Amino acid sequence: MRGFISSMITVASVATMTTALPAWAATSDKAITVVLAVELDSLDPCDTQPAQNANVVRGNVFESLTHVSPTSGKIEPLLAESWKQTSDKEWEFKLKKGVKFHDGTDFNAAAAAANIMRTQGGPNYAGIACLNSGQIPDPVKAEAVDDLTLKVMTSVVDPILPLRLSYVDIGDLASQSKPAKVLNPVGTGPYRFVSRKQGDAVKLTRFDRYWGGAPQIKDVTYIVRKEATVRASMVETGEAQIALSIQAQDATDDDRTVTFKDNRIFVMRPMTFKEPFKDPRVRQALSYAVDRDTIVPAILGVTGAPYYQMLGPQVNAYIPDYDEKSAMKYDPAKAKELIAAAKADGHPVDTPFDIITRPDILPDGGELVQAIAQNLKEIGLNVNIRSMENTAWREFLRQPFPPEQPPTLQMISHDNTSGDASFSFPKYITCKGINSAICNPEIDKLIAEAEVASGEKRAELYRKAAGILYQQAGFIGIAEQIRLIMLGEGVEYKANPLSGLEIKIADVRLKD
Numbered sequence: 001m002r003g004f005i006s007s008m009i010t011v012a013s014v015a016t017m018t019t020a021l022p023a024w025a026a027t028s029d030k031a032i033t034v035v036l037a038v039e040l041d042s043l044d045p046c047d048t049q050p051a052q053n054a055n056v057v058r059g060n061v062f063e064s065l066t067h068v069s070p071t072s073g074k075i076e077p078l079l080a081e082s083w084k085q086t087s088d089k090e091w092e093f094k095l096k097k098g099v100k101f102h103d104g105t106d107f108n109a110a111a112a113a114a115n116i117m118r119t120q121g122g123p124n125y126a127g128i129a130c131l132n133s134g135q136i137p138d139p140v141k142a143e144a145v146d147d148l149t150l151k152v153m154t155s156v157v158d159p160i161l162p163l164r165l166s167y168v169d170i171g172d173l174a175s176q177s178k179p180a181k182v183l184n185p186v187g188t189g190p191y192r193f194v195s196r197k198q199g200d201a202v203k204l205t206r207f208d209r210y211w212g213g214a215p216q217i218k219d220v221t222y223i224v225r226k227e228a229t230v231r232a233s234m235v236e237t238g239e240a241q242i243a244l245s246i247q248a249q250d251a252t253d254d255d256r257t258v259t260f261k262d263n264r265i266f267v268m269r270p271m272t273f274k275e276p277f278k279d280p281r282v283r284q285a286l287s288y289a290v291d292r293d294t295i296v297p298a299i300l301g302v303t304g305a306p307y308y309q310m311l312g313p314q315v316n317a318y319i320p321d322y323d324e325k326s327a328m329k330y331d332p333a334k335a336k337e338l339i340a341a342a343k344a345d346g347h348p349v350d351t352p353f354d355i356i357t358r359p360d361i362l363p364d365g366g367e368l369v370q371a372i373a374q375n376l377k378e379i380g381l382n383v384n385i386r387s388m389e390n391t392a393w394r395e396f397l398r399q400p401f402p403p404e405q406p407p408t409l410q411m412i413s414h415d416n417t418s419g420d421a422s423f424s425f426p427k428y429i430t431c432k433g434i435n436s437a438i439c440n441p442e443i444d445k446l447i448a449e450a451e452v453a454s455g456e457k458r459a460e461l462y463r464k465a466a467g468i469l470y471q472q473a474g475f476i477g478i479a480e481q482i483r484l485i486m487l488g489e490g491v492e493y494k495a496n497p498l499s500g501l502e503i504k505i506a507d508v509r510l511k512d
Contacts, residue, residue: 027206030510031219032241032491034503035231037360038390039224043196044182045171046119046130051415051501052390053131055244056202056222059504061102062169062187065093065112065150066162070496073314073419075162079107079170079188080150088157093150093165099211101172102192109144115170116142116152118179125179134427134434135167137451159454160420167423190215190506199224204505215506228363232486241488241510242503247363248301248484256487259302262500263312264415264483266304266362268372268476269428272438274407276351276381281338283473286409287328288335289379295371296479299364307480309470310414310424314497317421317462322470335379352382356396357411359387362481369411372478383409398434410437413481417498421462422451429469438474 038052048058065080083093099107118125119132120139140161141153154161172186185193190212191204202222208214223240225231231243232250251257270277270286277283292306308327311317319326343349357369369385376383396408416424425447431439443465450461469475483500487493490511493503 026216027208027214027218028216028510029218030216031221032217032488032505032508032510033221033223033234033239034242034505035234035240035244036222036224037226037228037231037245039199040202040222041391042131042181043185043193043202044130045115045169045185045187046128046132047181048169049132049135049167054501055503056204057185057187057189057193058169058502059189060191060204060220060502060506061185061189061193062171063189064166064169065095066166068163068166068418068498070417070498075166078166079112080162080165083162085161089154091152091154091161092145093152095148095150096211097148099188100209101175101188102186102207103172103175104209105172105174106147107170107188108147109150110147111172111174112150112170113142113144114173116140116165116168118173119168128179128181132167132169135423136164137422137426157452159452159458160422163418163420166418190504191220194219212506217505217508217510220505226359235486235488238488241491242493242508243486244503245360245363246484246486248303250486251302251484252486256489256491258485258487258493258495260483260485260495260497260499261312261480262415262483262497263314263417264413264481264500265307265310265312265477266365266368266479266481267310267412267414268478269410269412269437270473270476271353271401271408271410272472272474273401275347276342276349276353277407277409279342279345279347279349280472281342282347282349283476284328285335285338285379285381286376287473287476288331288338289375289381290372290476290478291330291375292478293330295368295375299367299371300362300479300481301364303363303482303484304368304479305482306478308477309466310428310475310477311416311421311466312480314419315416315421315424316419316459317425317466319463319466319470322467326467326470328473332375332379339380350380350382351407352384353407353409354384354386355409355411356393357385357387358390358393360390361411361413362479363484365411365413368479399432399436401437408437415500417501420458421466425462425465426451429465429474438469438472440468440472440474443468443474 040053045062048054067078080093138156190210192207194203196202204220228247232246234240235243427433446465492509
C-alpha cells in the first residue's frame with residue numbers, strides 16, 4: 001500500500017487531530033454519549049461492513065483475527081497471534097491465548113472457524129445474508145486444528161487472505177439457540193452490549209476482563225440525530241461528548257474539531273444497462289457536465305475536494321496521473337457534443353432518469369446533488385432527484401435490478417480503507433458484482449488475473465481495469481471527502497483513516 005499515512009491531513013482553521021494521548025488511563029466511572037448521523041441496522045458480527053454498524057460495534061463489542069493498521073496500512077495481529085501460508089490454498093493461524101467472550105466463555109479456534117463459515121453463509125448458516133460476505137468473494141473452509149490453531153483453506157489462490165479475515169468479526173455463536181441474526185451480541189472487545197432501543201439508543205459498558213486491559217470510560221450511549229448542526233450543538237452544550245459527520249460551518253477553531261481522510265470518494269454510478277446510459281458517450285457527458293472545481297469547494301468547503309477516480313491514493317488501483325492527464329473535466333460544450341452524437345445514432349438521450357441519493361450521503365450532500373442535477377439539466381438531460389433513507393437507497397444499489405426499475409444515476413459515498421482494490425472492484429464493477437451496474441468482459445478478465453497476483457503485478461492489473469472503467473465512465477468521481485468529528489471539552493481522541501468506520505472508545509480519553 002502506498003502512502004497510507006498521507007490520509008492524515010491539515011485543513012486551515014480546523015485542527016487535524018489531538019495531541020499525542022497519554023499512556024493507558026486508569027479506569028473511571030465516567031460515561032460518554034456519541035451522536036451518530038445514521039442509526040445502525042444490525043448488531044450482528046457479520047454485518048459490520050457498513051459504517052452505521054461498524055461505528056458502534058466494530059472494535060468495541062467485536063474484534064477480528066487481524067486488523068489493518070491505521071498508520072502503516074499493514075495487516076497486524078489481533079485475535080490471531082501469527083499466521084503462515086502452508087501451501088497455495090492453505091493457511092494456518094495461531095490464536096491469542098486467554099481471550100474471553102463477554103459471557104465468560106473462551107475464545108478458541110472453533111469459534112473463529114464458525115464465524116468465518118457463518119459470514120459466508122456456509123452450510124449451517126444458509127439464508128443469513130451477512131453484509132460482510134462480499135469481502136470473501138470466493139468460498140473458504142475454516143476448521144479448528146486445536147483450541148488455538150485454525151486452518152483456513154481457500155478455493156482459489158488468495159494472497160491477501162489475512163487481510164480478508166480482518167472483515168470477519170468474531171461473536172460467541174454458541175450463545176445462540178438458532179442460526180439467526182444476532183440481537184444480543186456477545187464479542188471479545190473492550191465493551192459489552194447492554195441494550196438497544198430501536199430509534200432511540202444503543203448502550204455499551206466496559207468489559208473489565210478484556211484481554212487488552214480495561215478501558216478508561218465505563219459506559220457509552222449512542223444516539224442518532226440526522227441533522228449535522230444538531231449533532232454539533234449537542235457537543236457544544238455538553239449533551240454529547242463526540243459527534244460524527246459534522247459540517248464545516250459547525251467546526252470549531254480549536255482541537256475539539258478533528259479532521260481525517262478515510263479514502264472515501266463521492267461518486268456517481270450510471271445504470272449502463274438502460275437508456276439513456278447504454279451509450280458510453282452519454283456517460284462520458286455526465287463527467288464533462290459537472291463543474292467540480294466550482295460546486296465542490298463552494299458547497300463542501302474544507303470537507304471535500306474535486307476528484308475524478310473511484311478510489312483514493314491509498315488503494316493499489318489508483319492511477320497517479322489520471323486527474324491531470326486523462327480526466328473528463330468540466331466542458332459543457334463537449335458534453336453536448338457527445339449527447340448529440342449518441343442521439344444521431346438512435347439513442348433516446350432524452351429518456352428521464354432518477355438521481356438516487358440519501359440525506360446522509362455526505363455533509364451538505366443535498367446541496368451538492370442539486371448542483372450536479374442542475375449541471376446535467378444544462379446539457380439537456382432529463383433528470384429527477386429521489387432522496388431516500390438508507391434501506392430504500394440500498395435496494396437501488398444492488399442486483400438483481402427489477403425490470404420495471406427506471407434508469408438511475410446512483411450517488412455513492414465509497415470508502416476503501418484496506419488498500420486493496422479487491423474490496424471494491426469485484427462487487428462494484430464486475431458483471432456479477434452485487435453492486436455493479438456495468439458489465440465489461442475485459443474488466444472482468446483483468447480483475448480475475450489480479451485476484452491471484454501479488455505486489456506490483458496485482459496493482460498494475462487493477463490500474464488497467466480502472467483505466468477502462470473510467471474511459472467507459474462506468475463510475476464517475478466527483479469529490480474526495482474530508483471528514484470532521486467534534487469532541488466535547490476534556491475529550492481527547494486521535495483521528496485516523498479508520499475513524500469513519502470505527503471509533504474505538506478504548507482510544508478515547510477523558511481529562512481529569
